[in-house]
Amino acid sequence: MKVRTRSSAIIGTICLVASLTLTTASADEPAAPRQAAKVVLTEVATAQNPSAGTAGPGGTVWLAERAGTVRALDADGLGEPVLDISDETTTDGERGLLGIAFDKEFAHFYISYTDLEGTSTVDEFAVRDGEIQSDTRRTVLTQTQPYSNHNGGDIKFGPDGYLYIAFGDGGSGGDPHGNGQNLGTLLGKLLRIDPRGGQPYAIPPDNPFVGDPNVKDEIWAYGLRNPWRFSFDAGTGDLLIGDVGQSDWEEIDWAPADSKGGENYGWSQMEGNHPFRGGTEPANHVPPIHEYDRSGLGCSVTGGYVYRGEAIPDLKGQYVFSDYCDGTLRSLQIENGKVTGVSDLGVNGGEVVSFAQGGNGELYTLDLGGSVSRIDPA
Numbered sequence: 001m002k003v004r005t006r007s008s009a010i011i012g013t014i015c016l017v018a019s020l021t022l023t024t025a026s027a028d029e030p031a032a033p034r035q036a037a038k039v040v041l042t043e044v045a046t047a048q049n050p051s052a053g054t055a056g057p058g059g060t061v062w063l064a065e066r067a068g069t070v071r072a073l074d075a076d077g078l079g080e081p082v083l084d085i086s087d088e089t090t091t092d093g094e095r096g097l098l099g100i101a102f103d104k105e106f107a108h109f110y111i112s113y114t115d116l117e118g119t120s121t122v123d124e125f126a127v128r129d130g131e132i133q134s135d136t137r138r139t140v141l142t143q144t145q146p147y148s149n150h151n152g153g154d155i156k157f158g159p160d161g162y163l164y165i166a167f168g169d170g171g172s173g174g175d176p177h178g179n180g181q182n183l184g185t186l187l188g189k190l191l192r193i194d195p196r197g198g199q200p201y202a203i204p205p206d207n208p209f210v211g212d213p214n215v216k217d218e219i220w221a222y223g224l225r226n227p228w229r230f231s232f233d234a235g236t237g238d239l240l241i242g243d244v245g246q247s248d249w250e251e252i253d254w255a256p257a258d259s260k261g262g263e264n265y266g267w268s269q270m271e272g273n274h275p276f277r278g279g280t281e282p283a284n285h286v287p288p289i290h291e292y293d294r295s296g297l298g299c300s301v302t303g304g305y306v307y308r309g310e311a312i313p314d315l316k317g318q319y320v321f322s323d324y325c326d327g328t329l330r331s332l333q334i335e336n337g338k339v340t341g342v343s344d345l346g347v348n349g350g351e352v353v354s355f356a357q358g359g360n361g362e363l364y365t366l367d368l369g370g371s372v373s374r375i376d377p378a
Contacts, residue, residue: 036331036343037314038378043371045078047071049091050366052099052154053356057106057130061358063372066096068113073372083125083132089113093148093171099155101163103196106130110140110163110195112155118145120153122165124195140195141218143186147171150226150244158192159237159257162204165191166241168226174246174277175268180223181282183215188267190227190241192220208262221255223265223282229303229354233257233319234361238334240319242303243288245271250301251288252321254337290332290339299325302352307331309361312377318343320363320375322352329365329375349373 049066056062061073068086072079089096099112109125109132120143126136140163145151150168158164169179169188180188194202209215230241237257243265244250249272253265263286269279272291292298304321318331327348333341350367357363363375 035314036345037312037318039312039315039329039345039347040376040378041329041347041349041365041373042376043373044364045073045372046370047078047366047372048370049096049368050354050370050372051097051368052354053364053366053372054100054102055357055359056102057127059359060130061356061364062100062102062109063356063366064097064100064111066098066368067091068097070097070100070111078372083111083134085111085113088115090116090118093118094151095148098151098153101155101157102127103157103163104161108196110155112153112165114145114151114153118148119143120145120151120167122155122163122195138200140200141165141191141193143167145170145187146177152224152227154227154229156231158232158239160204161194162192163195163201164220164230165193166224166227166230167191169224169267175225178268180225180267181264181269183209183212183219183222186216186218188222188224189216189219190221190224190230191218192261193218206260208260220261221263221265223263223267223270223285224253225267225271227303228301228324231303231305231355231357233306234308234357235306235317238306238337240303240306241265242301242321243267244300246276247271248293249274249291250298250323252290252301252303252319252332253286254289254334255286256337289334289337290342297326298323302354304355305357305363306334307361307363307375309358309363311362312375315345315375320345320355322349322355322365324351324353324368327352327367347375 051066052064069081070083095114097113126133150171152166152168154166203217226244239255241253251272266285307315329345349365353368354366
């Protein structure tokens with residue numbers, strides 16, 4: 001592990017998932033949303049295969065590069081790497097440095113990556129005066145991965161101060177091991193842990209399955225295929241997840257801020273609102289608030305954020321998302337957990353692999369090809 005050094009790693013191209021599209025929404029969603037906000041994309045930096053981003057100390061935005069480097073973006077542009085683990089990860093399949101997060105106080109920095117054996121790993125560093133303290137590094141959680149795809153890997157701190165970790169179903173295709181509905185594995189799940197409450201972490205006592213000997217206590221929600229970016233609405237605390245589909249449907253899942261957890265999003269019995277390969281809808285299935293099929297150019301949903309910035313008033317309160325293959329930015333109007341409008345924002349971010357939200361609520365798109373752009377008013 002190297003700190004403040006230049007990465008020499010060769011960064012590959014990410015393989016997210018196969019084909020699907022953005023044109024068809026759920027039948028109960030309105031066909032005529034309100035007029036879309038007028039936005040443009042302003043390129044603010046070029047990175048090497050940016051894969052994730054998070055608000056950093058001092059108004060910065062920290063960006064992960066897939067091969068293992070982390071850089072800070074400020075008013076002067078993208079700085080030199082503040083962290084380099086490129087000799088500890090690999091970019092084959094969908095592997096690499098996949099998620100980064102700060103705790104609320106910017107006192108600890110977390111990275112989510114696959115190691116050289118493909119094991120999903122979450123590590124913690126102490127931060128002092130905005131700088132990573134490399135000698136404080138420790139591993140918080142690991143999860144072996146049977147295949148090189150569907151790693152998930154996104155991490156976020158929730159409004160409750162706990163760390164949430166998203167893992168895919170383990171990979172291959174069609175969930176061959178049945179991990180999505182198996183509560184005895186962390187694969188295909190959204191986890192919730194307290195990284196500072198124990199060694200290596202503690203389980204929040206109000207996690208939904210605590211005390212059940214047949215269920216992993218870390219699990220917050222399940223039935224996910226490859227949750228490719230999730231976020232919490234900075235205004236309401238609601239949770240939104242972009243879950244990549246298998247054959248026909250991409251979906252966006254939602255849970256209210258006051259959820260007690262335990263949601264079953266259906267995979268692999270369901271793909272969106274539809275039984276998957278003869279599956280039976282679970283009695284406790286929580287259907288997506290939005291889905292789209294593959295009749296267009298889309299192939300893999302990229303979850304985003306509810307916009308809470310000040311620069312684009314017409315976009316405020318709307319959930320902005322995209323698709324890795326299509327690249328078009330779209331937004332959802334959501335009221336009480338129901339989509340009341342779907343808008344095409346009229347801009348294309350390229351291979352949108354992730355979004356980042358600055359401390360001021362403004363949003364950035366990360367194009368795997370390198371472009372980092374801010375969503376600005378037109």
